Structures are given as C-alpha cells and as structure tokens.
Amino acid sequence: MTTIPVPPTVDAIPEVEGDPAQVRVFVDDLLASAVNVDDLDTFARDSATLEGWTGDAADAYGRHVRGTAADADAVSAAVRRVARAGEEYAEALTGLEARRETLDGDRTGYHAARADLLADIRAATDADEAVVRDLQDRAAGLATRRQTLVEDVDRLARDVTTAEQSMLDALTSFSTLDKARAAVTGGRDVADAALGRPGSPSSGGSPEEVAAWWDGLSEEEQLAVLAAHPEVVGSADGIPATVRDRANRLLLETDLDALELREERGEVLPADDRAALENGRAARAALTAGAQEVDPVTGEAMVPLLHLYDARAFGGDGRVAIAFGDPDTADHVSVMVPGLTSNGTKAEGNADAAFHIYESARYSDPDSTVASIMWIGYDAPSDWDSLTVAQEARATEGGERLARYVEGLRASREGSPAHLTVVGHSYGSTTTAHAASDHGLAADDIVLVGSPGAGGGVDHASDLGVGADHVWSGNNSHDPVAMLADNGWVGGGTLGGAGMGNDVAEDDFGANRFRAESTTRGTGWDPFADHTKYFDQGTESIFNIGQIVVGDYDEVLRAEHTYDPWWWDPVDPERDREPTTQGDREPEW
Template sequence: MTTVTIDIPAAIDAIPAVEGDPAVVAAFAQDLLASAVNLDDLDAFALDSSTLDGWTGDAATAYGRHVRAAGADAQAMGVALRQVSRAADDHADALTDLLRRRTDLVEARSSYHEAREDLDADIRSAGEVDDAAIAELQARAAALATRRDGVVADVDALVRDLGTAERAMLDAFSSYSTLAQARAAVSGQIDLADDALGRPGSPSQGGTPEQVAAWWDSLTEEEQYAVFAARPELVGNTDGIPALARDQANRLLLETDLEAMELREQRGERLFEDYQALDNARAAQAALDEGAQRVDPVTGEPLVPLLHLYDATAFGGDGKVAIAFGDPDTADHVSVMVPGLTSRGTEAGGNADAAYNIYESARLSDPHSTASSIMWIGYDAPSDWDSATVAGEGRAEEGGELLSRYIDGLRASRDGSPAHLTVIGHSYGSTTTAHGATDHGLAADDIVLVGSPGAGGGVEHASELGVGADHVWAGNNSRDLVAALADDGWVGGWMLGGAGLGNDIVEDDFGANRFQAESTTRADVMRNFGDHTKYFDPDTESLYNIGQIVVGDYDEVLAAEHSYDPWYDGPVDPEATRDPRALDDRRPEW
C-alpha cells in the first residue's frame, strides 16, 4: 500500500484587535473644531478691540499691542486645532474602515478553519482511495493554502494600516502640542481660508448661487476644510454649497451657540437678545432630535435630518432655519415648504413635522424614486410684535427674493441631473412663493399654494407665475378663514374691504389646478383658523395630493371643482358641500 501525504495548511492566528470607537473620535474632532471656531471669534474680537475711541498715549499703545498679540495667538491656536480636528476626522474614517476590514477578516478566518477541519476529517476517513480522490484532496489543500495566504496578507495589511493611522494621529498631536509650535505653523503662511474666500465667486465676493457652487467645487479638499473651519456661518448659510457641508457647518454653529448661551444663562449673564436666540437654538436642536427618530416609510431605514439653514439671531431675533429630510443634492424629487404667519425659529419643530409628512407622502406615492422635503423659514415672516405686517405684501416681496435665491442654490449645488422641484407655499408663505415666481423667476417645476390669502395684488392668472398654469396647484379648505380673505370678484372683494393679498387661487378665473383639500375634522359651517393649519396633517386629502404633485404623478391628483362668483351674489365654493375623506397613502380606497 502506498502512503500519500497531504499537507493541511496551518491555522490562522487570532485577528488583532482594532481599538477605538469612530463615533467617539468624530465627536472629539467636532469638539476641537467648535473650539477653533471660538478662537477665530476671539481673534476677530481682539482685532476690533485693539483700539478704543478717545484713548491715546503710551498706555493705549501698549494695550493695543497686547490685545493684537493675544488675537494672533488665538488665530495660531485656532489653526492648530483645525489641523488636529481634521486629523481626528481622518482617524475616525480610518477606524471605521479598519473595523469593517477586521470584521471581514474574522469571518474569513472562521470560514477558513471550518474548511480546514472538513479537509482534515475527509483525509482521516479516506482509507483506500483511488488517484482521482487523492488529487481532489490535494487540490483542496492547495486551494486552502492560497486562501490562508490571502487572509494572512490582509491581516498584515490591517496591522500596517492601523499603525499608519495611529502614527498620523500621534503626529498631529505632537506637531501642535505647544503654543510655540502653533505660532510657527502660521508664521509667514498664507491663510488657506482667507486665500480661498478672496477668489471670484466666493460668498465673501458676492457670488451668485451658481458662482458659489463653481467656486466651492474648484477648492481642494484642504481649502474646503479651511473655509469650513474658519467661517462655518458662511458655509452653512450660503446658497449653492452642498447640503451635507451646510448641515455639518450649521450643526457646529448650533452646538457653539447652545454652549455659549447656556453658559451665560447658568452664570446669570444673559442679555435680553439671548432669550430669543437661545429659544431658537433649542427649537432647532429639538427638531433635529425628533427628526432623527423618523424612518423612511418605504425602507424602514432611519432618517438623518439635514440642518440646511441656521441663524438664531437673524431677522431681529426671529431667526432662520431650514431642515431637510432626504438629501436635496441627490434626490429625484425635491420639495420646499414655505410657511406663513407666526413662522420664526421657535416654530422649527412643527414645520419640520410638516416637512416629514410631505416626505412620507411623496415616498409612498412613488416608492421607486427618491425624495427630499425641506421646510424653509428663510424670510422674515410676520410673527409676534410684527404680525400686523401680514396685512401687506412687503414681507412677501422681500421673502420672494430670498426664496428665489435659495431655490437657485438647490439647483446649483447638484452634480447630477436636475431634480423635479416643487415649492409649496402655505398661508402668507403662498404669497411669498408667488412673489418669488412673478418677481424673480422662481426656478421651480411645480408651485403648490395652500391656505392662501392670495397670490399677490398684481397677479390676475396662474399663468403669470412662470411655470405654466398647468403646473400651478391650489388647495384651499372651504372652512379656512385665511383663504376666505382672498379677493372673490366685486361682491366678495367689496364685502371684505380688500383684506386679502390678491385673487382667490381656487377660483375658476384664476386658472390654477384645484385639488381636494378638505378635512374630515373641518368645522360644520363657519370659517375658522383651525382649518387653516390642517393641510399637512397625515391621511388628509391635501397631504395625499401634495405627495402626488411632488413626485409628478399628476394623473393621481384628486381634482376639486373651482369656486366661482356670480355677479349677483357672493362667492360659491362647491367643496363646501362635498363630504371629505381620510386618505391613507398605504391603502387608498377611493
């Protein structure tokens, strides 16, 4: 009997551990960056405070020299923290990749050992076998050896890359461990952020959204990071910059705002203007926290809301904020909801709820496409002490210009094909949206007006909104008190004394596509303000139809009869006598 030896490859040692939590490192990087922002602010404050009006002489000169030196040191430390923060960000990314690779290797090692044990068992039980069986066992052993070599090589690469990542982090710490090193790092160097912001097309140079987008794309990754770290308020609130960068910058601003204002609150040092700003910041954070609990209705995956606009002190303390569900830079369908009366920073939560409801309706209307839904409080809507301005169109005219620029920014920041973009104006926001369209050529594909007191005093027909009358959609609840303020012919207009903000958008003469927007909980008879706030409620006619419009399924929109005004009487709304229905996007039963 001939003895044949088959070499079984050796076992693979345990896969080395990868120590570290990417989330903790990323949070550390964010904290460093927040500190860098504060140091940049200190540098700017020092420069502005280096001279005091009316103070001259040797003491004033010495004071100025000392303050400027402190500012220069703040700048140096800020640059140092930016560099370490970026290294920490890179380390968090490296850890994420290394941990994934280690998980794969653990599985590969386990699978290899199972195959090795199977081969060993088959060889031991072989006994008398023919040449073909021996060849098959030898081939399995050879394949297993090759497989082992691959796993071992990958383990070696893992260990090598882990060492490289750790050394890079250690080098960043050691390079900026002293103030002297920080000073040396900036001595004689051109500030990347200042250099980038000085180029044509930048926000500092007054670039249009299209120019800003081209400028941002022209920057190197290092330059983008420098601008982000030095001027997060510009990155976060400039139209034309990508949504993910804006979100990161605005979250950084929100974090530093909350920390600074809550510290002053704890010390009893709050100024009056802090109260409004802190309320706005807390509302934005609460809306983000609540939004992070939402899931995509089709995939069930958690959503990460994007803070697309944030300034807690804008508009005299009213604040501005925009929150997006879904990425507007990549989604097939993008919608922007423009709220009206009482909309300010403290209303972030309720408006974010509405934006999510629109997102959910759009996704359920077309599960095969992607969507992004944004709530935009980016203009000075009538609220609080200035609520009386709702009777005029001044705020709507100013807001329309800001809205048009914002939409241009959404168009410009995309790399791929254009999105199907819908702007949804509610209440005074419908008048603002209409002014954006008629005065500034709003770059929308569809315009939806709901709960509207009118589309502006100078607008006689839907075709004047610039998207074609067949792409203007109107949804006024027959019980909505605010919608009743619009001008309905000579009788209605005379009876209300011109209280509205233009023609009734659901009237036949206006020429918009009217869709069903009644609520099953509407008031029995009387016009009221409660029905004015139901347009984005789940399972309503209005929300269902808005979802269909957002994804371009126009044939699925449930049409409603237009109102009309006979010459001899007041306006007539056929929707007032129709029984409304609850519409569930998941189980349509109409």
C-alpha cells in the first residue's frame, strides 16, 4: 500500500497589533507639542535681557532664563526624535499589515491546494504508478510551500517585535531632562543647522533653490525643520504641497488651541488676537467642509491641503491657500485668485469656489488628474481698506507675490511640468495681470473673470506674456464691477491711475471671450450679485473654466466681444443672449 504524506494545515496568521493612522495622529500631537516648546525656547531667549536692567540680579535672571530656553530647546529636539521614531513605526506597521494580508492570502491558497490534493487522493483508488507519483510530487511541493509560509510568518512576528521595540526604545530614550539635553549635540539644534544652509527659505533662496535645499535634507533634518519652524516650511514656495500642508496644520492647531483656551477662560482678546482666531476658525471650517466633498469621477473623499496659512499676516487680514488635489503630481493645476473683500475669514467660500473648478475640470477630462487651489496670498482690499480697490497698488504688490507662488508650484513638481492656469476674479484679475506683465507669471493660460481691468500698463492680451490665444475673459454682462473697466480708444477709464485699465472682454483687448452669463442674472435686490456667480455650479462660466483648465479649448463656449463704437456707448452682445446651463452640455450637475 502506497502512503502519500500530506502536510498539515497552517495556523491562522497573527494580527499585527497597532493602527498606523492612530500612530500618525500621535506623531502630529508630538509635533504640535514640539512647536509649543520651541516657541517657549524662542520667547525665553528673547526675554533673557530686559532693557534698562543691569547688575547682579539682571545677570542671574538672564542665566536662569537662558537655562530655561536651553532646556526647552532640548525638550523640543527630544520630542522631535520621538516623533521621527513614530513616523518610522507607522511606516513599519503599514508594511507589516500589507505583508500579513499577503501571507493570509497565501495561507488560503495553501489550504485550497491541500483540500484539492486530499480529494484527488481519495478518488485515486486502484490508480496506476504515474498517478501515484504525481500525487506524491504534489504533496512534496505542498510541504515545501508550507515550510516557506511558516518561515515567513515567523519572520513577520520577529519584525513586528523589532518595530515595537524600536518605538519603545525611542519613548524611553528621553525619559529624563538630562537625556533630552543630550539630544542637542554640539550646542546647535539639527533644525537650526539645516536652516543655515544655502538655499533655505531663511537665506532668501528662490523657489528653485528652496526645492533643492529641501531635497538635500535627510528625513531627520526635514522633520526637525518642520517641527521647529512650521511657519517657515508652511509658507516656503518650492517645498512639496503635502509637507506645507502638514506644517500649516501644525500652525493652525497650535493657534486655535492657544487662542480658544484664552477665550474659554473668559479673557477679552485684543483685536489682533481676535482677528487671528477668526482667521484660524475660518481655515478650519474650510478644511472640514472640503473634506466632505468627493471626487466627481471616482467618488473618493477629498483631502484638502492647507498650502498656505498665516492668521496674522497683513495686519490681521491673514493669508490662506487651500488645494484640492496634489499640485505636485496633477496633470492640470489651477490657481484661483479672489479679489475685493478677500481675507482669511473668507476661506470657506473661496475654497468652495476652488472645489467647483476642480469638479468642472474633472468632468471635462475624467482621465486626467487635477489640482485646484484658492490663493489668498496677497493683501486684497477688504474691510476698512476696501476703498483701495480703486487703485492698483495692492494688485501690483500682490502680483509679485503671486508670481513667486506660481514659481514655487513649478519648482516643487514631481516629474513633468503641469498645465497650469491662473484664474483671477475681480480685483484678483488685476493682480493676476500684474503678475504676468510685471513678473513673467509662469502660467500656460490666464483666465480673467469679473474683471475691472488688466491694469493701466496692459493695452492688449499679448502684454501678459502667455500669448493672446491663451488669455481668456469671462465678464458677465450684468456685472457692475466689470463695467468699471475702460472701453474705447481714449483711455479715460483709468482716471489718472484711479481705475483698473482696459476692458478685458472688449474686441480691442484681444483675449478669448467665453460665455459667463448666469440663468439668474439681474435678479434679486443685490446689484453685485452677478459679480459673485462665476464659480457657481451649473453656470456657463464654471463649465468653460473647467475646459480651459484641462486645455480642451475646442469645447469652450465662445462669446462675442464687447465693442465700443465712437458714436455710442459700449455694446455688449451677451446682454441680449439667453443664458444656458453649462451650454446645455453634459455633465449634469
């Protein structure tokens, strides 16, 4: 009687304990703590000497405060080391979970093959020698397969233990202040040393130099700079978008934690702190609302990136930029520049507009990837200084900032350049035009909507540097802001510098005009309502902007230009046309 030894079953694969997502939350909490302790270090160093106080008591005070600063620096460095270990542990857990899943599949496959072999053995009564030999060979192969699987499971268990021990070692390495002090070697912190290198944001490096500097840092140095100086990393043009998002979220969290705690304690916040709190809350609300959106093609939840954040910039108006999609990898990238009344408190509404651009672009080209950014990175006229909208100074200064920001988007790219479109709305269109005409804005297409003019120095679309064929205008015929622009050959609309320049929708300007009417134009009590409809879902404007963003120019619904006969007022043919919903074309909103 022939015996065929069938190898035994394999025990269930042990679960990998630990949740990478929760570990990353823990790491972010550590980094936020490091930011706060680093702030204590900075505050203490700045307070070590008090003006007008000298003598032994002053010297003793200085030594004590400098000692506190040094200890805060040491604790911050130690916490960052633990955070780095936590990141490595989260990465290890992710890999270990993937290996366990693979092994579980291998185990299932092994058991299926074993069951097939047993069934064939039971069926092989009076089998000839060849059949028996085949069954024996299958059993031997199955035994080898089992041995490999068992060894892989044992290796997984060892690697789980190693990862856990590494994390435990990191947590216990800085259990005392003396151990924390040892984290700062040679009296200089890793973060400060990294920022001292050429090309860093602190050294005034260009976006290209900043990108090269960041890529040249080790992972430990990158994390150290991120935790010690998130305000530098978060605003540095040329640093990857996901890194800037992490730095800015740290800033946002620490801002809100500190300010809301003071508010809860009943403190009456000074005006600058109150403005910072309102800006921080607006940014948080925009990120929360953005995370409720889904990609219109895949149905996956969006993960908005906080690409810029400074709640105290511009005298309390704040700076903020939020991206849908990753601008470092997307095929098509757009930057929306808002205008009058835009400050940090308007983050949610402008982020909503940016998502609608993203949505329209994805509908227009489902096979391409898209990133859409709303950028309030300049001091737009708002609140008490709204009357500055009648002058170009804010647009001139903002144009320089915008040009550098877009240069940073180019510099931080992974792989081939993106097709990049800048969409300027209202006063933001004048800012965009200044970025293009004064600083060589690195865009492929420029879209000006609701524009009061492209600036006193821009006579023609070709002056914007991207070629007139790539300049697009979308002024609604009922938009009172668009009516502020100059029409005609006299040029009187600039009023000696008080106006915004030529009408970008006019034939003489030479831009491509697209349909931008709303089916609800001219309705309601607000005379400026039509000025705010360009990014609404279901409008001709948002449909056309989406087509431009993905470079599908043939699908853009063109409109007749405004013209200005010398014997009469300017004529806008769009005023008498019946508006449609995205040109009556798919997709359905």
